Amino acid sequence: DAKTTQPPSMDCAEGRAANLPCNHSTISGNEYVYWYRQIHSQGPQYIIHGLKNNETNEMASLIITEDRKSSTLILPHATLRDTAVYYCIEGDYKLSFGAGTTVTVRA
Amino acid sequence: GAVVSQHPSWVICKSGTSVKIECRSLDFQATTMFWYRQFPKQSLMLMATSNEGSKATYEQGVEKDKFLINHASLTLSTLTVTSAHPEDSSFYICSARPPGLSYGYTFGSGTRLTVV
Numbered sequence: 001d002a003k004t005t006q007p008p009s010m011d012c013a014e015g016r017a018a019n020l021p022c023n024h025s026t027i028s029g030n031e032y033v034y035w036y037r038q039i040h041s042q043g044p045q046y047i048i049h050g051l052k053n054n055e056t057n058e059m060a061s062l063i064i065t066e067d068r069k070s071s072t073l074i075l076p077h078a079t080l081r082d083t084a085v086y087y088c089i090e091g092d093y094k095l096s097f098g099a100g101t102t103v104t105v106r107a
Numbered sequence: 108g109a110v111v112s113q114h115p116s117w118v119i120c121k122s123g124t125s126v127k128i129e130c131r132s133l134d135f136q137a138t139t140m141f142w143y144r145q146f147p148k149q150s151l152m153l154m155a156t157s158n159e160g161s162k163a164t165y166e167q168g169v170e171k172d173k174f175l176i177n178h179a180s181l182t183l184s185t186l187t188v189t190s191a192h193p194e195d196s197s198f199y200i201c202s203a204r205p206p207g208l209s210y211g212y213t214f215g216s217g218t219r220l221t222v223v
Contacts, residue, residue, distance in 0.1 A: 034211055043113075043200050043214035044151065087150070094141055095202075095212055097151040 003027070004088045006101045012082075014107050018075040022088030025069040031092045033064060035073045037084040038100075044087065047073065078105045109135050109205035113215035120191055120222055128186045128218045130157075130201035136181035137203035141212070142174075145198040157184040157201075191222040 005023040012018040024033060032051050036044040048055055048062045050071075055062045061074040075082055087100040110133040120126050130140055140157040155176055156164040163176035173195075175187040184203075188195055202214040 036211075036214075038151075041198070041217070041219070043111075043217045044202075046211040046213060049211045094153060094156060096153055097143075099150050 003090055003096070004098050006086070006088050006098065008099065009102045009104070012075075012078045012103060012105045014080060014105050015077055018078040018082065018103060018105070020073040020075075020086050020088070020101055020103065021070065022073070023070045024088065024090040027068050027090045028092075031090045033062065033068075033071050034087075034089040034091065034095060035060070035062065036087045036089065036097075037082075037103075038087065039084045044097075045084075047086075080105050080107065109133075109203075109210060109213045111201060111203050111213045111215040113201055113218050115218060116216065117219040118221070120220070122192055122222055123190055125187055125189045126191055126220060128188075128199055128201075128220075130184045130186070130203075130215055132182045132203045132205075132213075135203075135205040137184075137205075138181060140178060140184040140201055140203045142176065142184075142186050143200045143202070145200060145217075151200060157186075159184075188220065191220070193222045196220055196222045 003026050032049050034049040035047040038044045050062045064071045083105045085100040089095045112131045114129045138159045142154045143151040145151045154169045157176045157178040159178045165171045178184040200217040202212045204212045
């Protein structure tokens with residue numbers, strides 16, 4: 001079963017940063033935090049993952065709290081094409097998806 | 108980047124027939140692949156773990172005799188939905204992880220199965 005908690009929906013303004021929160025209070029020491037997104041009728045797209053350090057790539061930044069019980073995904077400049085369901089997952093071997101956050105970027 | 112390819116993208120079959128879905132890792136070897144199912148307006152549900160050269164491991168509640176998984180090579184896993192019924196209509200997605208901790212799990216584009 002999914003072990004993370006995310007808000008069901010968020011609206012973001014185009015061109016602004018989008019900050020997506022996630023709680024994973026039961027995460028164990030060897031489990032990573034993964035973020036994926038899914039656009040309707042497509043397979044999930046990998047965004048970023050991390051263990052305990054903050055991570056950044058060309059798509060996003062991942063900020064993980066020191067106690068690792070929560071994290072924030074940051075999309076630095078949201079575009080309309082970032083509208084999707086975003087999933088935060090804790091796992092080390094197989095990934096179980098929760099309900100995710102439906103993010104709508106508005107012009 | 109690492110790519111996982113699924114085929115077919117969509118399939119329509121008659122009730123009672125079987126359907127095979129292929130999942131290939133195109134530029135890496137995958138000893139383990141994962142199969143998910145997604146119903147409309149719901150999240151992905153992990154069905155099973157496909158292991159190269161050995162039996163698949165099924166999640167609780169998933170019928171192993173109905174969803175046959177074969178992982179015959181390091182780049183190919185197949186899911187066969189046997190004696191399909193309309194309630195098996197769903198979006199089936201596979202995933203695999205390229206070697207190396209810098210990579211996340213890569214997902215295929217999914218297969219839309221409609222049983223009529």
